[in-house]
Amino acid sequence: MSAYIFSLLPPFFFILFLIHKTCNKNTTKLPSGQMGLPWIGETIAFYRAQRKNQLFDTFFQPRINKHGKIFKTRLMGSPMVVVNGATANKFFMSNEFKLVISSWPTSSVELMGKNSIMEKQGDSHSCLRGIIASALAPAGLHAMVPRICTSIYKHLQKNWQHAEEISLHRSTKMITFTIVLQCLFGIGIEPETMFGVFENVLEGVLAAPVNFPGTKFSRAKKARAEIEKVLVNEIQKKREAMEGGRDEEDGMLLSALVGALIRGEITEQEVVDNVVLLVFAAHDTTSYAITMTFKMLANHPDCYSLLLEEHEDIARNRKPGEVLTFDDVKKMEYTWQVARETMRLCPPIFGSFRKATSDIDFEGFTIPKGWKVLWTTYGTHYDEECFPDPMSFNPSRFADPVQAYSFIPFGGGPRLCAGYQLAKLIILVFVHYVVTQYNWSLVYPDESIVMDPLPFPSKGMPIKISPKSVISSSTAL
Template sequence: MILSKSMNPNSFFTNFMHDMEFTISSLCIAFALLFVFFYPLITVKLKEKIYPNPHLPPGNLGWPVIGETLGFIRAGFEGKPERFIRERMEKHDSRVFKTCLLGEDMIVFCGTAGHKLLFSNENKLVRTWWPSSVSKLFKTCLLMKAGDDAKRMRRRMMMSFLSPNALMKYVERVDVITQQHIATYWEGKEEVKVHPTVKLYTFELACHLLASIEDPLLISKLASHFNIFLKGVMSFPVNFPGTTFCKSVRAADAIREELIKLIAKQTREALGSKQDLLSRLVVTADSNGKFLTEMEVADNILLLLFSSHDTSSSAITLVLKYLGQMPQVFENVLREQIGIAESKEHGELLKWEDIQKMKYTWNVASEVMRLSPPAIGAFREALVDFTYSGYTIPKGWKLHWSTGSTHKDETLFPNPETFDASRLEREGAAPYSYVPFGGGPRMCPGYEFERLLILVFIHNMIKRFKWDLLIPDEKFGYDPMLSPSQGLPIRLQPHQCST
């Protein structure tokens, strides 16, 4: 490179770094090509030793390392993950098939029988498996640990936060936070982008309930880190400067640092008097009297911030979208919520009994999640060799179940593409067919918590506003949760007389 007179040292450095990046990229590509060339030869030999002539399900492992991941991700980005599943079910004429996703040889179980096997054999035939990006980001979290102590601690953690008694106590607090959020971010606005605003709402709620974080500046700071962190959860786990995963790791570390500061400011005795999950984790010991480290506490809070925030924000966004598209359904939900509001004294907060009265609203939300489930599915790992549908499922293979194999199956849900709010209440759902929250012992422990968040938000939103979608045909895609490509902008129309 020639340094011209007009080029200043900064631009020279920039160009030099660009050239260095190009050289490094070229070397990486060269090594990748060599790896791709030799990988099939190596893996074939290894598999011949590990799995001598296994009668595996039909399927295609695709390209080395990449497998069929690109097709899987593409279908998700286009909002049609069921297409990936359906195409292979039809191609192989089977409800179980092999593929390679996220760098792992994987067997996909489809239909209610496949779901039943995976959901009802937790820690017998299968166990929960997380892609390496997830396990690396959450490090010392209890959900990543095996053993009886970890299992007991998980149970205590969930029961302290998600027990029926705990949920009943949350209703009024969730109602207050929701009203404050709507007053700040929705009232007085003509247009709002739903998804980012709802993400802030669910994150704010999680901060309040999980860790008693109420400082709006700290919540805003954590939310900024959290949005960067989320992008790396399902990325390729290459911790190299500039990569999505590297940025996610740094953001996670920044969140941990803030959480550890919160813990350090308070004594164990002071934390013991609080009722949030962070405090419970700090003061709870295992069977040997050992307490979690500050880092372990922070990791568990980080995971719960993720699990309690992202699916809820996706579900609420989707419900608002469908309500904006269907005037009659909107009016029916409004009628139910106004009836509940009018049964209360002015300024009286919602109670658990009010949530149980929101039957039609929950029917609507449930049908929305059948048509557009917030998450694609989840993963397991085979603990032992076992046989399913005449095929060998080898120990160590990764397994995947997907909402897309049942939610739009016309043998399970007649006219599956048609929205029918009373469908699930009228006809019910065949066991293991409706699975937006999973099923069996591993059914999402946050199901009732998410139900509470969705219903309280819809109650407060619909009694104040009507709304129009500014981009009626906006595309939705999975990344990793279902979300709108442009944030779902809406135009708000306040009711003339809000209750």
Template sequence: MSMDMIYDVLLLILLPILLVIVSFNFLRHKQCCQREKKRLPPGNMKFPLIGETIEFFNAQRRNQLFEEFVHPRILKYGKIFKTRIMGSPTVVVNGSEANKFFLTNEFKLVKSSWPSSSVQLMGTDSIMEKDGERHRFLRSLIGTSLSYAGLENLVPKLCNHVRFFLESKWQGHGNTISLYRSTKILTFSIVFECLLGIKVEQGMLETFERVLEGVFSPAIMFPGSRFSRAKKARMEIEKALTKAVREKRKEMEENLHNEKDGMLLSKLVNGLIHGEINEKEVIDNVVLLVFAAHDTTSFAIAMTFRMLAEHPKCYRKLLQEHIDIANNKRREENLSINDIKKMKYTWQVARESMRLFPPIFGSFRKAITDIEYEGYTIPKGWKVLWTTYGTHYNEEYFKEAQSFKPSRFEEEIPQYAFVPFGGGPRVCAGYQLAKINILILVHYVVTRYEWFLLHPQEPIIMDPLPLPSLGMPIRIFPKQN
């Protein structure tokens, strides 16, 4: 039999088999596509790769992400919809039920998914990037200093620090102060000096700010780019923190691993000495903590004062709460944790301010398996974006949601409806520190100063986090006691 005949016979045998295989795969692919199309959330993916990225970032830049991007799509598609952002197919979810489902299923169904630039600048060994047991261990190590009980002993130190700051920086009758900038400097120094025990050197805050500028920019090392400048600043920070960590380790080893000063850095270095944590994990988590504990807190403080200025009746009620506390103290006597607990209305005001002006918009997760939710399938590898505004401005959870009503927090708020600090295993580790910072600063400002906003309707912008566009200037007049 010739070779041609052999080929003909083989072709006659194989061709039907190939046709069956191709037909089977085609039908299966068609069925899968139909099934996926039917089960995927509604929405518009628009163009390949780009998708709706331009619309997303334009709205974010104007701090109108909810109003211009999310809300119109909720009206069109419902609480869950699909889009494409930064090249990734993304499902945007809204509502307390969605927040709870995705935030509590961290490590099981989803995992944290930050842009490459954020990961590189915050640190690959921070708790932001850790999963499972390693995340739980590091969070526990950090959490001992940041829990309400752990911060109790820190209250007198915070009081001294805040009073000294106000007395040295807010002097003068009728002076104009940038409230936002002032509180950024204050909260930054609190994290370093009161929590970590590291002295703030000149230029440190500005270096950290250069890092922040690049966290959401494209991770391209082009000379002069935001990311390039941020990366260079990150290296400066790393060098300074490495020196501080090694000096602390030497000091502790010479004192038989003594960590009785209660500082968070001492606890981390103690773990380093015992081989529970490595040096890079110490540095990366300190960097993350500094950003988490001062930038968002300073914005929350600024918005609290803005709301008080716009609602004088609420301000009078809050002021009376602090006068009652101050009347039971000597002028230079520090607040106690019991005094902090008495500031119930003040915390309602702060929470309502954070509801209307959340310090974070939300965050991305990545599906690590196919997820069945609300009758839809979110395929493995897709991103999930949950938002604070998706519940904070929802009439289902907050009646007259556009109105400022601190008293709404007298009643129980639905779980995962109020999420300025996130939730689940990745809830912000520093939220108790933020709370105490806000309450202590409000106390000393309202009891010692008359103050007035110069631009009550000052626009809020994003760069890359929300901030008052003019720095929220206020005019201060020290009270005569």
């Protein structure tokens, strides 16, 4: 039997070789690069660099140095062109739905949902984005500031007030998860009961889509099914309340989605999939941005002094027991410069995948129909043409507008993150409450960052904390 199997191997590999050659014929206009092994391509090298959070240093940069800002490769079974630079970002982001469409790996689609805005195209995408954007319009954000303040204050009182050391990353993940679940969606379940389940889903979003017991993807699928049961129940309760005129209008985004469901504009599955996606999109990347902001502040005390002065000035102008307002948050200009510079150096996502819907001519090359396109945040964030001395931490570079499509932690074009203003609010308000209430310092100033599948501090970024002797009036609720 084994001899028979081995006899089949030569023709099997010959067929793979022919497929490989066929996929790469007529490559005279393709960018240079290495396609690697048939089907596998350079996936192993990509994953190895990703786990160590060295995608730029050990995967992208060596290929850029060798082949230029545009190069070909094969990742996760797909022939792919990696593009870098503000010009490329503008071209591909602005041509969404025209030349390219979103095309995430199978595991991401399965776990986030085939009916999420991530996968929607054209009119379906516009419809969902309009619903989400309406809930996150300025009026809605204004109303959310006091609720965000209350959530953060309660979290700090419960988890920080009597502690000497806490895991900053764990704490920020929990508070952002709580804000998204309770303030944005109005889902009344205890966040602690669902936090671990969502984390299990996250572990599988870039894993191999092998639904075999014991694999990351299999565990993630089970967790996704558990989440869906809870969400369907919450959606049905919200629908009954809205149809019966009993909706308290908490959870503005869930109300907006269920309202569209009642009007027949979207399905229940679309509501479920978009709640799942938006919980991940709004809380995990935001918590990482907050964590890294504090790391940068710890390593740059001069910047911290300027930031602290900004927040103490704001606190002094609040009455005792008065929460922050949207206008207060608008005054945190230097803090937002610090946060943006942090996200430039430590982007929460490495890029995004697209698929060519027709042959694309760009910069003298042809990207064949069906090929994937990957734009990277590193391609502009670390580019001297966009940001002089790119590896230095310099928040003041954001005091003036930066080149369009060069700073892209939230994407751009029609798929610009709909919740980026909410992320901004959470970051700024959290920083305010911490720096005005606590003295803090990093336990491990040189803690390494790893990635699985998103970046996170290897030790959880523990910090030593002690309450300040005088708490600013705006922090007392």
